[in-house]
Amino acid sequence: MAASTGATMQAMQQTLREVFGLESLRPGQREIIESVIQGRDTLAIMPTGAGKSLCYQLPAMHLRGLTLVVSPLIALMKDQRDKLAAAGVDALQINSTLKTDEERDAYERLNTASRAIVFVTPEQLGKPALLDALRCGDRSRAGTRSIERKRVSLVVVDEAHCISQWGHDFRPAFLQIADAVRNLGRPPMLALTATATSAVVDDIVRSLGMREPCVLQTGIYRENLHYSVMQVSVSGGKGRASTRSAQAKLSAIRKLLAQSDEPGIVYTATVREAERLSAAIRELGVPAALYHGRIRSRERQEAQDQFMRGTARVMVATNAFGMGIDKADIRFVVHYQMPGSIDAYYQETGRAGRDGEAARCMLLFDLNDRRVQQFLMLGRYPERELVERVREALAQADTASTAGVSTRELAQAIGNIGRNKLQVALKILLDAGLVSRNRARRYVLRNDAQDDDALEAALGQYGELAERDRAALQQMIDYAQTGRCRWRTILEYFGYSDEFERCGTCDNCLYPPHIEPARQPVTAQGRMLDTARRTLDARRGFVRGQAVRVRKYGTGQVAFATTEQVAVLFPDGTTRTFLSRFVRPADAERSASR
Numbered sequence: 001m002a003a004s005t006g007a008t009m010q011a012m013q014q015t016l017r018e019v020f021g022l023e024s025l026r027p028g029q030r031e032i033i034e035s036v037i038q039g040r041d042t043l044a045i046m047p048t049g050a051g052k053s054l055c056y057q058l059p060a061m062h063l064r065g066l067t068l069v070v071s072p073l074i075a076l077m078k079d080q081r082d083k084l085a086a087a088g089v090d091a092l093q094i095n096s097t098l099k100t101d102e103e104r105d106a107y108e109r110l111n112t113a114s115r116a117i118v119f120v121t122p123e124q125l126g127k128p129a130l131l132d133a134l135r136c137g138d139r140s141r142a143g144t145r146s147i148e149r150k151r152v153s154l155v156v157v158d159e160a161h162c163i164s165q166w167g168h169d170f171r172p173a174f175l176q177i178a179d180a181v182r183n184l185g186r187p188p189m190l191a192l193t194a195t196a197t198s199a200v201v202d203d204i205v206r207s208l209g210m211r212e213p214c215v216l217q218t219g220i221y222r223e224n225l226h227y228s229v230m231q232v233s234v235s236g237g238k239g240r241a242s243t244r245s246a247q248a249k250l251s252a253i254r255k256l257l258a259q260s261d262e263p264g265i266v267y268t269a270t271v272r273e274a275e276r277l278s279a280a281i282r283e284l285g286v287p288a289a290l291y292h293g294r295i296r297s298r299e300r301q302e303a304q305d306q307f308m309r310g311t312a313r314v315m316v317a318t319n320a321f322g323m324g325i326d327k328a329d330i331r332f333v334v335h336y337q338m339p340g341s342i343d344a345y346y347q348e349t350g351r352a353g354r355d356g357e358a359a360r361c362m363l364l365f366d367l368n369d370r371r372v373q374q375f376l377m378l379g380r381y382p383e384r385e386l387v388e389r390v391r392e393a394l395a396q397a398d399t400a401s402t403a404g405v406s407t408r409e410l411a412q413a414i415g416n417i418g419r420n421k422l423q424v425a426l427k428i429l430l431d432a433g434l435v436s437r438n439r440a441r442r443y444v445l446r447n448d449a450q451d452d453d454a455l456e457a458a459l460g461q462y463g464e465l466a467e468r469d470r471a472a473l474q475q476m477i478d479y480a481q482t483g484r485c486r487w488r489t490i491l492e493y494f495g496y497s498d499e500f501e502r503c504g505t506c507d508n509c510l511y512p513p514h515i516e517p518a519r520q521p522v523t524a525q526g527r528m529l530d531t532a533r534r535t536l537d538a539r540r541g542f543v544r545g546q547a548v549r550v551r552k553y554g555t556g557q558v559a560f561a562t563t564e565q566v567a568v569l570f571p572d573g574t575t576r577t578f579l580s581r582f583v584r585p586a587d588a589e590r591s592a593s594r
Helices: 009-018 029-037 054-060 074-086 100-112 122-126 128-136 160-164 172-183 198-208 238-259 271-283 297-309 342-349 367-378 384-398 407-414 419-431 452-481 486-493 524-540 586-593
Strands: 042-045 065-070 091-094 115-120 152-157 189-193 214-217 225-231 264-267 288-291 314-317 332-335 359-365 435-437 443-445 547-550 554-561 565-569 575-579 583-585
Touching: 009 029, 009 054, 029 042, 029 054, 029 214, 042 198, 054 065, 054 115, 054 152, 054 189, 074 091, 074 115, 091 100, 100 115, 100 128, 115 122, 122 128, 122 172, 128 172, 152 172, 160 172, 160 189, 160 198, 172 198, 172 419, 189 198, 225 452, 225 486, 238 271, 238 332, 238 359, 271 288, 271 314, 288 297, 297 314, 332 342, 342 452, 342 486, 359 452, 367 452, 384 407, 384 419, 384 443, 384 452, 407 419, 419 435, 419 452, 452 486, 452 575, 547 565, 547 586, 583 586
Parallel strands: 042 189, 042 214, 065 115, 065 152, 091 115, 152 189, 225 359, 264 314, 264 332, 288 314, 332 359
Antiparallel strands: 435 443, 547 554, 547 583, 554 565, 565 575
């Protein structure tokens, strides 16, 4: 429902001053707010700290009805609710942390509210009681006309990139937001995220069922973030190389912590490394908190509180930590292991320097860390066999009941299946039109739908997502190995190729990489020794600066190498990684062609 004619930008300017204590909007906020009050579906892409929340909070005070905010972060919604309440704005939250009496009070307020901001998690939208309250409210007070009028004027999806973020930390409930919005009479939507490539934009629009959305991007460049990569890849046996790499990483962190006493985050890709590293940092005498998805929520909250209060100077965490964290003075973000994509890397490094002051973003790059991300990819998408098992379980259950089957009942019937995988398998069957879901959120196999082609198409779509994940990992590796400006590489990834050539603050801008060419022998004996050495290198590995040739790519120089993989710097400035068997010494190639 669009705002009334009285809800002009002039009226909002007054609200901006009186309620939020601000004199003007930041760049990009006005365009987003204007799109929202016009009743258009809107996707807003704004960097961390650019003021995304105000883009729905200000219009909410001029829209008739409720503004529903779907957020994956309970801590963030509580913080925003408290700040709005302190400013005199009617706001409430409904999530799993509420006690029985708190939930009852929240529903009573929801039933009678005429205008309010309502914060919910995606999982809550799966509850019929909440949808009924959002649709109808208190019928005894509002009368039957309340059933006809849409109570929700705007649906906001915060951290919308989660819709396109698959894997072990994926929230399947994000896939059900579009169904809930349809049940609410399809009010306008505002999706908010800090980053999104064109592919992620397409995912968000499709998954939310947005109609001809206005896509607004305010840019992602933040001049106060200074990016660098420390190469810690080493050659040698697998165990020895891993040990030497870990020692180099810890040495880098020790040096960074010794340079200042300011707060920062160190990210790892695995729980095991997070636990090991947090213990190592504490042994250095630095207060460090630990945060990952396998510890109890109370312990996670305590770790977050310690970091926010400053009693823990360093937060060592997996990617479970950080989304929505409002700590302005984070001076560094270090990635102990590389993430799976530049999207994730930018999201996580973007938590530094929200106060506008300079902050360091360092990646400790070990080429062998790609195995961790490749392992995480293996179980990311359900295979056809699992989807067929879910389909068969639904068929067997359907003969016994016409009321449908819950996900819990399906999990019990199938056995040995994770909740996330089951949810994604059900989404594939829903996309293929082979399964329907009733108002009670129970699943029913459609007897009139036996189209295997539709299932193949749905499975194919997820196959494309898997391929996209593999490409994203390679782009992350390319970023780590490039000799070009780090910011330029990030901007190009997100489609901002015309911003600038050099940021002037990253490691490659400050200290342009240069590989010394291998010294050429001048004597016949020297040539024989050099040929023997290069033949041995071809068997055992390659040396930095060595001229090599790769079929289809041409000649370049070795940037660094392990026993299994070789990073090659080509004349155009790009660096690519290859399995060592596909790389040949350039002089050996010339000799073979004679």
